[in-house]
Amino acid sequence: MDGEVELRVDGRRRRLRVDTRTTLLDALRDGVGAKAPKKGCDHGQCGACTVLLDGRRAITCLTFAVAHDGAEVTTAEGLAEGGRPHPVQEAFVERDALQCGFCTPGQVCSAIGVLDEVAAGHPSVVTDDLVGPVELTDDEIRERMSGNLCRCGAYVAIVDAVRDGAR
Structure with missing residues (x-):
């Protein structure tokens, strides 16, 4: 069974025809051509597929694309403004907070979500x-x-x- 989904991905409107069982991750990678969200574990355990979904961090391998018709999706590719990397992206480079880079797009999107949560005053367990x-x-x-794992241990x-990105 197919469904039609409209997403705004990294500022561009995209209309996709997807099977109703298609994950948002697969729709982004296969339907839109987004390369930043990675298929790591495909079970929601590693965070490599994390994006900002309507401004909040989301693990895309655990949600269906059809459930997010009309959503705003920002991947690590869409964070730069005016050709300049997002401050969190710059902080990751300056701090050498990556090694192989596989998890980095998800880490960066998650870090931005973390900073937004903290700024909004949302408490965590600690x-x-x-x-x-x-x-x-x-x-x-x-x-x-x-929720974001780094196999290289960075x-x-x-x-x-993340601390630098908050500044």
């Missing part, structure tokens, strides 16, 4: 003060980024890059 503003500690960053630099 947040001390559930009422006041959220302080972006290393523990806070590690907890919030825990975690220390990733935490530094």
Whole structure:
């Protein structure tokens, strides 16, 4: 059974005909040609497929494309503004927060989502003060980024890059 989906991917409107069982990840990679979200585990465990979906981070291998008709999708490819990389992307490069690079697009999108969550005051399981503003500690960053795995083990630099990206 096919369905038609319209997505705005990295600022461009895209209309796709997809099987109703097609994941958003497959629609992005195969239907749109987006290369940033990666198919890592295909079970929602590694975070390599993370994008910003209507402004919030989302794991695309666990959701169907037809459930997001009309959605705004931002991949790591669409983060640059005016030809200049997003500050979080710059921080990842400056901090050398990548090695093989496979997980990096998902890490960057997740980091931007983390910073937006913190700015909005959303607590996590390690947040001390559930009422006041959220302080972006290393523990806070590690907890919030825990859904994004790095096979190369660049975690220390990733935490530094997220902290730098907040500035």
